[in-house]
Amino acid sequence: GEDVEQSLFLSVREGDSSVINCTYTDSSSTYLYWYKQEPGAGLQLLTYIFSNMDMKQDQRLTVLLNKKDKHLSLRIADTQTGDSAIYFCGGGYSGYALNFGKGTSLLVTP
Amino acid sequence: DTEVTQTPKHLVMGMTNKKSLKCEQHMGHRAMYWYKQKAKKPPELMFVYSYEKLSINESVPSRFSPECPNSSLLNLHLHALQPEDSALYLCASSRRRVSGNTIYFGEGSWLTVV
Numbered sequence A: 001g002e003d004v005e006q007s008l009f010l011s012v013r014e015g016d017s018s019v020i021n022c023t024y025t026d027s028s029s030t031y032l033y034w035y036k037q038e039p040g041a042g043l044q045l046l047t048y049i050f051s052n053m054d055m056k057q058d059q060r061l062t063v064l065l066n067k068k069d070k071h072l073s074l075r076i077a078d079t080q081t082g083d084s085a086i087y088f089c090g091g092g093y094s095g096y097a098l099n100f101g102k103g104t105s106l107l108v109t110p
Numbered sequence B: 001d002t003e004v005t006q007t008p009k010h011l012v013m014g015m016t017n018k019k020s021l022k023c024e025q026h027m028g029h030r031a032m033y034w035y036k037q038k039a040k041k042p043p044e045l046m047f048v049y050s051y052e053k054l055s056i057n058e059s060v061p062s063r064f065s066p067e068c069p070n071s072s073l074l075n076l077h078l079h080a081l082q083p084e085d086s087a088l089y090l091c092a093s094s095r096r097r098v099s100g101n102t103i104y105f106g107e108g109s110w111l112t113v114v
Helices: none
Strands: A004-006 A009-013 A018-024 A031-037 A044-050 A055-058 A061-066 A071-076 A085-091 A104-109 B004-007 B010-013 B018-025 B031-037 B044-050 B053-057 B064-070 B073-079 B087-094 B109-113
Touching: A004 A085, A009 A018, A018 A085, A018 A104, A031 A061, A044 A055, A044 A061, A044 A071, A071 A085, B004 B087, B010 B018, B018 B031, B018 B087, B031 B073, B044 B064, B044 B073, B053 B064, B073 B087
Parallel strands: A009 A104, B010 B109
Antiparallel strands: A004 A018, A018 A071, A031 A044, A031 A085, A055 A061, A061 A071, A085 A104, B004 B018, B018 B073, B031 B044, B031 B087, B044 B053, B064 B073, B087 B109
């Protein structure tokens, strides 16, 4: 599969902003995604961005895409303890399905 | 309704058992997927069905046998599994099997092989 790199761990205080970063090698994806996985649960689609966009905002979530650097980020404003989870970025590489990064574990402390 | 339903949620089976995992979606999606996820790892693609035909098999051992009886259902038949096959099995679907279609996942089936 294509290489998708993510930082493995992030710890923030409740109320602060979180920024989770992702870099990828293949620029052929049309959509790029962020999924959230809580302990013991499946994958929840959080948001996605078209590859021809630079930014997408959805309530507390802001996705930034830098196509030149092949860099995707997810910013969570006013992070809450319920946001503690693993966050996976992924794209529709090679024309089918998704390849995922290794996931970033976000820990939100009171 | 963006829902992919998987059953059972938990399954414990012996190495000589035959069991099946089931997945259902009623969104009119024509691409369906099976992923395997081990603890603390990202999901890994196993199979892709497009218009009820198997289009991708990511070198999965034959003890896993997928089946797509119709456009809404996807099964994964399990036989003679090994303990290392214990994992979360995720089903997903998208409108079509092309890049750029949002992929929706089910909650997964937790499989334990004893």
